[in-house]
Amino acid sequence: MSRLVVLAGPTAVGKGTLLRAVVDRDPNVWVSVSATTRSARPGERNGHDYHFVSDTEFDDLVSSDGLLEWATVHGKHRYGTPRGPVEQALAAGKPAVLEIDLDGVRQVKKTMPDALFVFVMPPSWDELVTRLEGRGTEDASERERRLATAREELAAVDEFDVTVVNDDLDTAVEELERIIAGAR
Template identity: 75%
Template sequence: MAQLVVLAGPTAVGKGTLLKALLDKHPEIWVSVSATTRPARPGEQDGEDYHFVTHEQFDALVAEDGLLEWAVVHGSNRYGTPRQPVLDALAAGRPAVLEIDLDGVRQVRRTMPEALFVFVAPPSWEELVRRLEGRGTENEAERERRLETARQEMAAAEEFDEVVVNDDLDTALGELEDIVLQAR
């Protein structure tokens, strides 16, 4: 059975960009699609970027133990990892990656301690702020909420098995690629 790789890091650090580049090079890698109660952003597709669900549908997944982990993120919306697809990918021997928040990481560590936990870090706090502001997808209050969460996440980097600094995309991608492919 393959080893699960759990990827986390602060908002705007480039986790999604790294994962997309990794999948472009290695389509055999399976990446979990999270369920969320937040609305889709422009261009996001249900079932590809996230499973966009109502609060009632999310409650049902929690009640049925259908989520490997779940959390309230940025104080407003819930995100979770559907359990069965993860177990199916691992049983099939596919390299499997979860991209989740810090609370989710801690839940997975309790239930699947054999997973490999990877933190994606920015080259500096200033660069993280610049990237978040450059996205232009959040208003000022949301940016502040996300930055407060990012401070907490960065303070927890020592809880992870590996840290990949996303300063140069190609370098960070190479490091992540080595980690995920060795976890087979």
């Protein structure tokens, strides 16, 4: 059985970019697909990027213990990790990674304390703001909400086992790759 790797960090820090690069290099790395109540962004595909579900469907997952963790993110939408696929990947010995928020990390720490918790850190606050603004996917009020959440997440860095600073993409990808390989 593999050790679960849990990846978190503030919005726009590049968690998804890092994971995609790791999977491109090693297709055996299994990345959990979260369920969410938010609408798909342009280019996102249901079942690939997220499982886009209604509030009622999400409530059903919660009540049936079908989620390993779940949270309301940025005070607006709910996200959660379907439990079954994670357990199946680990039992099959696959390197398994969750990309979740801080509330989810804290829940997983209670249910799977042997997981390896990795925090992705921006090189600086100013760079984080620049990256978020550069995405162009959120309006000004949403950006402010996400930055407020980012401040809380950055303050929790000591709750993690390992920190990866996403300053140079290639270096950060190589570091994350080594971390995931070490969890096998």
